Amino acid sequence: MATVIELLGGECTGKSALAGALAASLDARVVPEQLRAFVDRHRRTPAQGEQEAIFQAQRTALAQALEASRSDDLVVNDPAALMTAVYSIQYFDDDSLLPVALATVAEADLVVWCQPDFPWAADGLHHDGPDARERTHRILHEQVMPALTEAQVLVADGSVQARVDLVRKALHRS
Secondary structure, three states: OOEEEEEEOOOOOOHHHHHHHHHHHHOOEEEOOHHHHHHHHHOOOOOHHHHHHHHHHHHHHHHHHHHOOOOOOEEEEOOOOHHHHHHHHHHHOOOOOHHHHHHHHOOOOEEEEEOOOOOOOOOHHHOOOHHHHHHHHHHHHHHHHHHOOOOOEEEEOOOHHHHHHHHHHHHOOO
16 A cells, blocks of 8 residues: 555645645645645635544545555655544534544654744635644644654654655655
8 A cells, every 4th residue: 555644734834735735746746735725616615514524525635645655655645634533623612523534644644833933924715824723733732743653753843845755764765
């Protein structure tokens, strides 16, 4: 089966930049963000009752990418479906998706937690602000990271290239 990298982090933490750089430098297949597609399609952020469908759409997109991959491929989930569970906690005080999300992300070969050291940038309905990014980071730190003892978690900060180098070293790929 392909090697799976799950990306975690709040808005403007370099997840998509890292995914693109991994695609370019390691010929990785990138699974696009289903939440972004939802917002683009509906021109609004999702309601609480729509979170599970977005979560499942991200999981399905990853499964489809894996089905289309060879055993030596690298597949980057940008972001992990777990991020939808984090946003459900953040915006709706709803942790119902968290148990399944944690179990799913624990199956990854590598979990990359992108740190909030990139400058925050506005992006219409896709970004809520630096305060939202910090709250996401706190939820990841307090509720998610302690539960990921089974997963290999790589804390990624610095430039995109520094992050690519960290991932490359963790995967032992040249």
